[in-house]
Amino acid sequence: MRSYRRMGAKTRYISTCTGLSAVDHANTKFSKGYDATGVGAVLCARHEFWLAQGVGDLQKGEKYVNMDYIFVCAMREYLVVNQLVSYDIACQWAGGLLERITKFPSHIQIPIPEGSISYVIPKLHYGSHIQEGHSPYSLNYRLGAARTDGEGIEHHWWWIQPMASSTKVMGPGGRQGCLEDQWGYSNWCKIVDMALLFRKRLRAARAAYAEQKASFDALTCSLSKENVIKWEAEVKAWEADPYNRDDPYIVVNQGLTELETVHDLAVEEQKLSSVTGFVALHEISLLGFMKMGLELETTQARLKEDAKKATAGKTSELLERRTALCRKVQKFRELQAVYIPQALPIIVETEACRTDVECVEDIRLTLLSEINPAHRDTKYKIKNVRHQGPNTRTRTEISKYENRKLRAVSQYRRARRAKLALSGPGDWKQEFRVLRDDDVRGLEDDDPGAVAQRAKRRHDQSKVGPAEGRQQMSWIWRASDSSSNSGIIDSLCVEWLKSRARVMCWAEECKLIPEEMRRVLASHAYEENAWFSRATMRSLVDDRLHEGLVAYAIDQAYIRRALRRKFRAVCAEVVQASEGTLLGSEWQEVEGPEVDLESSSLDDEAAYELDGEDLEPEQYA
Template identity: 50%
Template sequence: MKSWLPMADCVLDELVRRDGRADFRPFDRCLSCPDQSRARDAVIRCTSCDPGYLECEECVKERHPRQACHRLQRWNGRYFEVTSLKEIGLVVQLGHADNSRCSNPRPAPDDFCIIDVNGHHNVKVMFCGCDQAGAAGTPYEQLLRRDLFASTITEPGTAYTFRLLEHYHVQSLQGKVSMYDYYESLERLTDKTGTKIVQDRYKSFMRVVAQWRYLKRLKRAGRAHDPSGIAGTKQGELAVPCPACPHPDINLPPNWEDVSDDLKYLYMLCVAIDACFRLKRRDVSSKEKDPILGSGWGYFVEDEGYQAIIGGYGSQDEVSTCSGFAAMTKANLKYAKGYAASGVGAVVCARHEFMLANGVGDTQLGEKWVNMDVIFVSSMIRHLRVRKIISYDIACQWSKGLLTRVSKFPSHLQIPLPAGDLKYVIPKLHWASHERINHSKFSLNFVPGAARTDGEGVERVWWGSQSAANSTKQMGPGGRQGYLEDVWGHSNWTKIINLAELLRRRYILARKMAALQAVAFKDMSAGLLEENTARWEADVSAWEADMNLPDPYIVVKTGPSESQIKQTIAKEETAKTAQPGHIAKDKVSDLGFVVTALELEESQARVQAEAVKARSDESKLPQLLELRTSFRHRVQKFQALQATFTPGILALLAVDDAARTDIEEIEDIRLGIPSQIEAQKRATACPADILSIEARLRDAQCRDALQDLRNQLHAQHRLWTLKKLHVRYQGPNTRARTDISDQGVRVQRAAQKYRRARRAKLALVGPGPWEGEFRVLLDSDIRAVQDDDPDAVAERARKRKRPGPSEGYKTTSWIWRGGDSDESGSYEPVRVEWCKLRARVCRWMEEERLLPEEMRRVLAFLAFQEEEWKGRIGRRTDVDETLQEGLSAYAYKQAAMRRHLRGSFRQVWLPLIKAAGVELGPDWAPVPGYVPRKIRRRYQHKVTLEIVEEEIVEGENSPEDSPEEEEGAAAYRRMVEADLADVDP
């Protein structure tokens, strides 16, 4: 840019020079006239052609018989003014491919308008009415054969060029350009001043674009080649399928149903279900005014049947009691007023993020079960033979009674859903906001066969679709469905183009992580007793076979709670009172005295927190005064009890200034709880029974405070997620932030209670094995279970790595791993961490084995489609020779496209497959007619390998590395370098 800046004056001059005749100024006579002695004045310039000399009107007219949408300018002696081909006498004759003159031309309306990418054009058009009219077709057909799409069938007055429709089609899909803005830009290209009247063709443009989208989808699905025509289109036939997913009889081996149980995951379909409430539609227009073209032929379910089913269901209340995302619990309240559709629900391919055929439906009042049930069943009709993993953020609730609900649907939707062939899971990020009890069976980290699927792909699909939300919100039912169908079709096809590189990157990472996690698991197991790991292996294997067994991935809490400890001590004290000679000290028991002390300590913390707030907000002083007064009164009553139960401590407090009650800030007083007394004085100042009771209660307090901390962190994360997904506008955002702030106070209160209880326990019993369960709580430890270590996140950010949470990479805070030792002497947290590490190894190994199979399926699917397109050639016998040639040409082109994709995909993967030693089957055979070539993925591939390389370098030669780890990293580096060498520069 700096080197260009000195040239700015020169460039500006050249831009202005073009407003005159520039270098062609000396040529005032037309150089195109055949007889230069009689050459006419050169006054016309075509701005659509390449720059050149000016020409006369006749020469321009003769040169533009097939370029009726070019822009002309006329030199009036001072400047160029706008003119047109119509003004200089150009007539566009249709129906005569050889440009011969029509003996009986039929004029189109005088204001006939053709709209092209460069704006509106008034054109003189003549239709054929001579003896060739039968072959030329109707005026509508004559326009089509000239690449002009008329706005109406009878007496057309407006036509759009195919070039324009194709241009807008791509812009709307890739750039999500709204139809209104695009049309407005055409009017600006026609007249930038706003002083001329431009014919308003916006409504016809909307209609033609809808028809164009519809026809393009039909053409790409091969409906023009089918003798049954458009009417024979089947449900979901216009959708672009995922070639990497299992499709029986297309891309699966013949024996796929007979493989052993440990390999069945290779032929399992993973789908994800979710709803997007951004893709709303206002209650405008109607199906009569804006009909749905090809309802049920693509991604949306068939509309009439869908509406008939959900119309029989009323409101539903509290359909989910587990998930914190409130998608279902607010189904009847969520921004539904004034909308015909509050959003869309969808079923997508979870591993490759393809929209599934008949896997989308409108939601009317939130995300109700009936909506999602119908959408799910409709999308699964063509996938009945394969096993399925079904990911849904409320799968734990939705899966209950699904089969019963489906049994009440119409007969064509009562599909078989064998319970043994379905596995319900919760997306990884959403799973963290569910309960832990009995929820490991819904975790993609622990379910066998899930590989490294995260289930969150549907959210990424919504991210790619939400840019279309503003455009579709104001559309009618037909226009909206047509546009969204087109968007998702384009998205699916784009993913096919990038599929080889996507799977390749995943495979490189899977090979690395499978090796590293296996080494880590081996090292951890080597440091444990073999009988323990054998028992744990048996337990987790049994759980994987029957997930109704005890969950091996949660810490079994063997320690009693504070309430249970109080009950136990109460029974013990009751037994003491029945002994002969027992005399009660007071109307309060020893347990009651200690409990009063701990409750007073909790109140003191509350008053201290309010005092901090009052320092910055004096309006809270009256409230603080009442709290202090009440607390002072309770302290005085407690000191009266101390005189009875711990008189020695009361004597120590009498000479301690920190224990005085006649101070203003009474919340800072030393209460004199036994654990607060110095160790050398505690034994003589406090009875042993009181010390024992406090020590037992402090132990339970630590346990309960940790559980409360986990609960509060869990609730805080749920509030953050709810705000992010569902809260809009300033007022609701402010209230949501207030709720989150209040929840943060509760988190800190629980953390402070744990720290007080731990300090007291340490003072009472001293250091010991109990510190393995109750560790020192740092600020960095106070984080949700799905949050990574903040220091690790900061380190990755510093190295420009993505810091996203993942079970496969993250470090969970120790507060989520707390537990007690069992009878074998091992720690529950160790058992759980061992099980989790085993699950990580299994999932990465599944991923490493699954990815080559998915790539093989892609190659087989493309080969199937190639043969399918070849088989369409000549199927129609009711067409003339010209149409037959067009049908054959299109089929050959589509077949060639699949063949070249298959060849390039094989070229991308073959070096990696050979390096990994994977057995090559017939699907990996060379592609006939494909010539290997340099492929444009050097940069992308290099960046991917740089990321992997960086991770290897970071882990190499560190003091903590075992020889096995160093050897594994070195071997992987050699594989990466060899792989990079196989890529053409």
Template identity: 35%
Template sequence: MCCKKCMLTAHTSLPLHLVKEWTGTHWLRKSLKDLGLVIQLGHPSGESCYLPKAPHSDDFVIINGNGIHAVTLRFCGCKFADSHIQQLLRYRLFPASTDKPRTAATFSVMEEFHLLSLESKVSAHHYYSALARRGNNVGLSPPKDRYEQFMHIVREWRHLKMLKRSGRGHHPSGVDMTQEGECAIHCPACPHPGINLPDDWMNVCNDKRWLYALFVAIDANFHLKRRAVSKDAVDPSLSNGWAYFVEELSYKQYLTKHSDTRQEKSLCSSHGAVNDADTKSSVGLAATGTGSICCARHEMKLPRGVGDLQKGERYVNMDYIFFSALKDTTLNRFNVSYDIVCQWSRHLWERMKTLPPSHHFTHVEKQVILFVPKFHLPAHVAECQWKYSFNYIKGAARTDGEAPERGWSTLNAVASSTKEMGPGHRRDTLDDLIGDSNWKKLIGLGESILRKLKEAVPERNEHQEDLLEFERSLEARYGEQLARWRADVEAWEKDMSKPNLFEVKSKSVTQAAVRLQLAQEESDQVESSIHVDISPSVLISTGIDLEEQQRRLRVDAEKHGSHGTEHQKMRLQQRTNSLLRRIETWVSVQMLYMPAVASLRVRGAADPAMAPKPQDLPLLLPSALHRQVPCDGRLEEIEWRLRFGQAHDALEELRQALHSRTYMLRFKDRFLRGQGANTRARNCLRSVDVKVNGAAAKYRAAHNALLELSPLLGKDGWKGTLRRLENNDIRSMTEGTDERSSEGRRRLSWIWIMCGYTEGTSTRTEDDSEDLQDAIRIEWYKTRARTHRWAEEVELLVEEQRRVLKFLHWQSKWWLDRQALMTVDDPALQQGLKAYAIRQATLMEDLAMQFQRMWNDTERYIMLADGHSDGVEMD
């Protein structure tokens, strides 16, 4: 507590503090302005200006961390005084205008808001409201509204920070000569010719060229919408194409010129991104989303690689953004990942010719390899899963292509606030957020690469052991074939225009095919049939069908139970009566072909009160008799063949249902929002789960029948193809046995491996089926591919470590060269330019040293893992 005079003296250097006055009964908030405090710029506080009439402002508003304050501020009016803007900046106040400013924000509050907006994604409106309440939370004397001015300050602050950090303040050509993408943060781990690649990188042998490929991923985000408010003429961007967004004028001109171009429909799965691009609703929206190109391995957005989408994910938008991000590059290989790459790549080079000449890409001289991200791949048709998989193509390492999806999570948090912004403000804000995301990825490369390396080395060794064990087991049975398979896959890796070796070409056995074959065989034996209309194969196949109807009725009866509606109970009773009549008709014919089962039925019907329901009635097919009574061997053979086909049918149904469930889950997570839509999606998923369970039950019934019949008929070798189905086996292609089991480390469920198998034998003979060999060949290819991808991952991570260090050293030298790039007359400014450049150069060197320390034991770790432990010790 002190008097008014002492209070003013104590706050000559703290003019924005909050003070309270004792009224005699309570404390009352008081402003230092009311006490007579004047903020003097250009001179020490309290020192008079040389001019008797120094300009001042009684209604100047300063926004700081303590609130929003109206102050009395006096500018220096001396002859050699700086401009009002310079005086405010030297006092660490950022003005809202360059023309007679009446509002400013402290540097400290701008630094705080900037950091909070990047980390917690707080909006400027919410932050400003919090500051207003901090100064006065009652509303009796609200501060002057300076929200619009605060928004101006925010935009300029972000823009100037970006220019400063990209070195534009050190360039003699000034800000106006900034080139497209020049203010973006580049990925140090990606290849940059002339910066972090060896001098002879273009002359390396073919087996090593994959090391110098650029991995890029393409994707669109429909959360980042923008309403049709304002326009570019009213709200232009301050950095027009200088960072991550493409240059807007050229982009819009190209889109306008090709606005009538129709999108080709998908020839793959029904991809909404392709088929709905022209029909996607854009009512009230200036942008329905955002497309981007990013580094697929390190999740950093590429310069000039982001653009707005006006009407869905149209090729005309994505083409421009893609070629904008890759123009001027001199690399020779590009691994391009896109969730609809199978459709987007069709006629890509023809569409490229419609782009501006600056965006043309000499694809004939370069190698462009196309991929579908791993999570999205199961939603594609089988051909795409063989053709565009990261797991099968040489040089892909352990890249998954899902980098854009992870990157969108950062930007989605600001979707609600950027949705209401004008076009320029929104682009500047997103540029700032993307730049911060790239910076955090950059400084985190040390830990991320080290973590990946620690994971990749043991995985590589484990998969190498698996491959060797697999090949040893194949040598005795498929020695000659194995050598041919190895030569074929090595030739395909050198020339991927050849037919894809991972394609399953054999046809699966189906129950319908077996029925047709049996009918053709029985066509010559019509006269020997006991029944005129029903042959033995029809009898057994009908019995198997009735068995399937019993399973379905049993499931539905358990689902409805005693809580079903009257209508459901009525339909269930009708189905029960119908099934009972069919079974009775079938049993009457069964007695003609299998008279011995009559005694078993008599014993089962001893107590009429305990008669089972139709869905529980035993049909007593040959596999259920266990040779308790005589049975025609021809009927057993027929059932065996039908059950064998039924098992393959059930596996195919199970695979299709699991495939559908994977696609529906992905669609639900990506596109559906709200309780209603998610409830409908869950209902659809439940129906798919019913199909999965039904197909599993059907397979198990067929498998049990095969187990009963095989010893009776002397069948052997089929158990290696049609295995016992455990609950853990029922999983999609992308699922492993646990949460850690991704494609590279997972063990594929045998239901996918056995696709295309037919009946084989237990030992290799000249009569081994081609389908069996084909399935074994493909599984060996996959095992080999997994091993090679992990080995490539280790090699590529070591190369990325080298590239990061090389890039940081180059960046340090680049900043040191900026010291003498521009000469100014003001010695203080010249010293400031030099100090900032040296500081940035030191920062790059410090980062390089930190990464180097983290990676110090990498070489020894790999040598130990490789078994070269002589003289090598690990701390």
């Protein structure tokens, strides 16, 4: 393997996605003098068990050659089942993986049936990737994934990190033995705590499914039946072949953005100016005048916001900004005389329009939308376009750019008032509703009431941010399609699809966890029987050694029996409530085989009973 590793040592992989530091830094990590700069590992994404043969050293970052080798070694025991492989750079790493494996030495290669592996990106890492075309890699939309997040490996890196400094000075054998002991202990802790984990997960899944189902049904009822049928057909076709169909989970902007609006108006103005006999009214065009008015509105809002929290040290800076703004307003007044002469009497007669004041941010600009319809100039055609509010990216970015969000809210409210003044009431009000503070949240943000409830339960305000699977959509992303004349509203379609995916994931979770519980019981029973059989396997040994082997085997068998009893006692009630039917044979009180201690030369049978150190009864209360 070392020779193959040297062959790929100089191979460089160029990232075609965003945020893939594992690719970008694969050849830049300092490694002089080190046999290993870290480890790569393969875990069970569902239950976070370290897999046998699933850990290997890295020599210089996460190079493909290392990760491919570790993946192949771990997968040798799982070739009979389909695999859903989660990796934070899966969109890059998956391409060419099977071809790279064919270049391995023959004794390492594994036969991977075509189509038996699917690739996804862990949920937390997914946000760092480009969104277009990446929905097939999202665990939120993957059929059969339930509520798996794929981030178990990150949890374990954090847990094992304190050992890193200790292993730096160890020899290869001591280092590997130390790490394997830690990982083996981690797996055992998982086995012991499975009853509590599954009970907690099943209760949470049932509650979340009921909540998401109610939200989804309410949203579906508010939509036209034709749209729902069409959207469902499209997403099912995508689920059958996600890599060769258009991504239905990407929002397609239905309205014109600000840049598109400016471009269209510029083209229109250029056509008008090319007509014979056209005379420009001013060196600044009508489009330039409109842009100046909107920019002044934004500048005023920002200055007003900063003035409220300005300290004594910021007074001079605030004064300079007000002076600059005043000059711009005076220039705007000059253009108003050219393009909106009917505004001049209002400006002269209205005290709030005066520019010789200290707080320039409070000056009334007297835009066209602020003028009474009776006073508007009818010789100019004003093109009204839909305002498209800025999309927030993530909850973290919202907190970092809180001021930007507030300015956007103010801009939307001004635009809505302008629309109402220019067009009057109409069907457009069904889509552009009055915006309350609680309505202002991104697609990934939850309802403030639900967030507060979770904060109260968790007693930790820093961990109440909602995940995709628990979203409750704000009305700003639910523009009604009942009166739309322009076809399907893309953003509403995407949100309906996401709501549907959330319901499906929680429904799968409610079905998968009881099956996982049954398999845990079956595994404990199998292990119990296996240890009992091992107690009498080695009879042709020294009596004292034989006594020790039997004692150890029976001790291990009783531990599995105790685990099975505790698991059944902790989880039976919640499973019964979830399934609503009689439980299978694994849940019945059936004891495993016993060992004939008479033939084992053992005098004290009580010595082989579980001493209780591995299981604390109060944990399961």
